Amino acid sequence: MKRVSLTQYLVEEQRLNNSIPAELRLLIEVVARACKTISHAVGKGALGEVLGSAGSENVQGEVQKKLDILSNEILLEANEWGGHLAAMASEEMETIHQIPNRYPKGEYMLLFDPLDGSSNIDVNVSIGTIFSVLKAPDGMTTPTEQDFMQPGSKQVAAGYAVYGPQTVLVLTTGNGVNCFTLDREMGSWVLTQRNMQIPADTKEFAINASNTRHWYPPVTRYVDEMLAGSTGPRGKEFNMRWIASMVADVHRILNRGGIFMYPADKREPDKAGKLRLMYEANPMSFIVEQAGGASTNGKQRMLDIQPTALHQRVAVFLGSKNEVERVTQYHQE
Ligand SMILES: O=P(O)(O)OC[C@H]1O[C@](O)(COP(=O)(O)O)[C@@H](O)[C@@H]1O
Ligand SMILES: [Mg+2]
Ligand SMILES: [Mg+2]
Helix, strand or coil: CCCCEHHHHHHHHHHHHCCCCHHHHHHHHHHHHHHHHHHHHHHHHHHHCCCCEEEEECCCCCEEEHHHHHHHHHHHHHHHHHCCEEEEEECCCCCCEECCCCCCCCCEEEEEEEEECHHHHHHCCCEEEEEEEEECCCCCCCCCHHHHCCCHHHCCEEEEEEECCCEEEEEECCCCEEEEEEECCCCEEEEEECCCCCCCCCCEEECCHHHHHHCCHHHHHHHHHHHCHHHCCCCCCCEECCCCCHHHHHHHHHHHCCEEEECCCCCCCCCCCCEEHHHHHHHHHHHHHHCCCEEECCCCEHHHCCCCCCCCEECEEEECHHHHHHHHHHHHC
């Protein structure tokens, strides 16, 4: 098999489809390099003293793990010097991070969940990084949070890395989805899956079932019908998987189909869900749609939601198209 590196892929993609200008390519390469650094830190585990809690809380009141903070720092540092950026925003930072002393200002804005699946860090289960790239508005001088308030449909690139048995990087720039595997000996990202496609139908669903009693009726109905199996209304058996790292659950769905759900529930009626629109739902929805799947908040297409806050939460239903359409339909009945 001819080895195609991430750089070769990006250059070729620009030549053939004009979809990745040089500045965006460099930005993606810097993010990929940062993910490689995070992957090395994850791989060292206890030997690198990266496990455990940092003893602090993020803006959302969640306890930060050492690796949450380290990954955030790695991404910030790499992109401050290497990307074509105007500003960054992160799940782990209260407000946006300006790029100091850069003239002219970079034309992109980067958002990330530096370490997704924090509860899995200490138990050696797959975790990851999720990122999203927006264009800075024309004429922008000093970026503000308001400049980030763009619907997901405006993303020019999105991707995630999974730090698992293999480290992989899955990327879209709006022209399909490709997967690169980190060659740990050579230190390079190698294209290993082209044009990933999510099958429209599936027999696998992912939801945290410990919240069953809190769900709203459309979700209860949808899950109950699947649980009823071959003698129920769906007429087939379903299997369930829940890794508790969105990156790993989504990666499984990209590889063999399925539906991933994190609904809003009755515990906190004013809270739209657990997952974050800007750092988790939007980039994953862009990737899933580019792979032929669908993504909604139960009511509307995820990528059409107009954000109102950087750390906005959202309900998530994404994956195999026919299943996402079904559960979204149940929310309308
Ligand atoms: O612990 P729960 O409720 O099952 O939630 C799991 C979900 O929380 C998350 O871990 C949240 O992400 P963070 O680790 O970035 O906070 C998702 O990756 C995952 O799908
Ligand atoms: Mg996360
Ligand atoms: Mg996180």
